[in-house]
Amino acid sequence: MTEETAERGERIAKFLSRAGVASRRDAEAMIEAGRVRMNNEAATHPAMFVKKGDLVVVDGKPVNEPERTRLFRYHKPDGLVTTHKDPEGRPTVFDSLPPGMPRVISIGRLDLTSEGLLLLTNDGELSRRLELPDTGWLRRYRVRVHGGVSQEKIRRLAEGMVVERVKYGPIEAAIDSVQRSNTWLSMSLREGKNREIRRVMQALELPVTRLIRVAYGPFQLGNLPRAGIEEVPGKILREQVPGLSK
Known part of the structure; x- marks a missing residue:
């Protein structure tokens, strides 16, 4: 400054x-x-x-003066909405956080039935920066769909799709396992529009029955327990996000 x-x-x-x-x-x-x-x-x-x-x-x-920038990894369970106040009165991510947490906002969102890694920060500028597609960070997911997944459908994902007039960028997908009528996939994308994976898979007639985010850029879900939260050490945050003002 x-x-x-x-x-x-x-x-x-x-x-x-x-x-x-x-x-x-x-x-x-x-x-x-x-x-x-x-x-x-x-x-x-x-x-x-x-x-x-x-x-x-x-x-x-x-409103207090902004504190040092902090970042947290949170293992979001399904059944929580990523908002501070829900007009329908559903339980929220922020209601579920442990006592003593600073006021935080999310970096991106996970919808009601999605689970896995959600990054939380006390710095809205950091949130904005890490959400931008220009950051180029890969979001990785494990996804269970109902039905068999052909190589043709994987190719269509890789090329990007238009669904209901919305253009979605390339999505990398690979089959992990097949369990009766269900298929588990590893999927990666860089932009992450609202409900993107669910919408493109529905367009391919492969409804998503479970969606778990396992990584957001360099930050991993790892062994973080369900509903667990852990602060990213400041040294690691500064290494992964160069140019932090504090």
Whole structure:
């Protein structure tokens, strides 16, 4: 941070994102909805600058200065939604976290019936950075589908598909095992649109009956127990994500 930037402060949407309140996009929506105040006045624009000592309040609760960037590996069970508040009242990932956790947001999502590795961070800027396709990180999954998988269908996945006017990028797939009417696959992709694997497999008439994320970039699910959570050591985080500001 330059001396000029330090004197000017930090844009409020970025400040809220780094403080783990929400992603920058969601923070902008919160500001627009009138949920954010700074120094006892309504924050009216996401480009307002926050300086050291300014009081920022969201929904009546003060927001602390952003802490050092932290990253956690979490083994998401099925049956939890990856959201802070669910309008249908379903249990959420964040409700299930152990006491003493900092306020965190997810890097990407896993849907209700999906399980496996979910990365959580207290830094919205890190979340945004690691979700971008430009990061190039591979997401790896173990996937059980109902039906037999031909080499022709594996080829179609590798070439990318268009399903209901949505273009999906190449997906690497390999057959691990066949159990009666079910097939287990290893699948890898780099972008990860919403429900991508389920949608492309449904289009191939191979409905997904179980989906487990086993890796997100260099971070592995490993032997982390179901619903277990473990912080990534700061040294490893800095090695894998060069250029962290703190």
